Amino acid sequence: MNASSEPSTSAPRTAGPGDDAALAARLAARDPAALREVIACHAAALHRACYRMTADAHEAEDIVQEACLRLWDQAPKIAARHPIGNQAAATLRLGGWLQRVVTNLAIDRLRRTRRLSDGEVPDSADEAPLADTLIEAGERDGTARALIMALPERQRAAIVLTYYEELSNADAAEAMEMNIKAFESLLHRARAALRQAWTAQGDAP
Template structure:
């Protein structure tokens, strides 16, 4: 898992240098950035959307945004935390797609999204995977984002708050609600389909 808040000054300087190279359209530098950041972006996108194809699209779009914005990022003053920037982009893309999906659907997002997106994956996924996915997808978008960032990506609360463009207090409140909702959903599903996956 990637900790976007952790990089020391040296790695941030590396990020700045990398972005500078991308700004001058250095393909090798761009591939380097993809190698370093695409996987965590894909993880976040997948856990947010529950759709492998959509997650790939989001990761790709986030990297392409880096390609587009590299000159502007290079012009910024101070060291750049590329991982944090990309995480924020990917999270925003994921939230946008979830909102679009919600508008397109008459039903609530989680149920409809789960049914649609996981249709292919469900065939191959283990019972535990299905249970976990279903549990996470029961959360509203932003609560899900809080759990994905802090539990799965191990981000400190402050960094996760920045990704979601929230004040720390507000984020902590959101995280508390997300945990409570998750526990509630888990308790409700215990003994049922959700609980059987691996919560024994």
């Protein structure tokens, strides 16, 4: 599902129960090696999702960096809520926490961009002029990006998280801080909008 041109960073390691709590404790103790470890584990996936939402590599890096720094800031509080050896420690998932922060930051920036620019990011997916313009862009990579970019930001996030990042609906809903039912409804609308935009391009079988 991921394109071959994706970074070669390894997939997020599977953290055992309590591992993330130990990592948070090290972050709280201001251990730079712990932050480096977090970046090695999660930054690539976060950047991937973020880039697919913003279509801007620099913006995506900026967002991932901001998320990592927020984790650095919030680590003492997170570690205090999930002390090692406690039952709460097993429930801590730093990847999920970072994914939620990155998703929110990306949506915020997309909304800000939409306010500042004159409709560079369209509100709806089925606007024919945009589809026509995108068809003219030609390349398949550009087509896929245009299809994703044509979606409203929350629908875009839902597609990126569930299709590209292969998160379960529950995890994706948590990343977007939504009720599962509301997320499923959003995802349904996102898929429908995506198909309509694709059909409008005339590539549908």
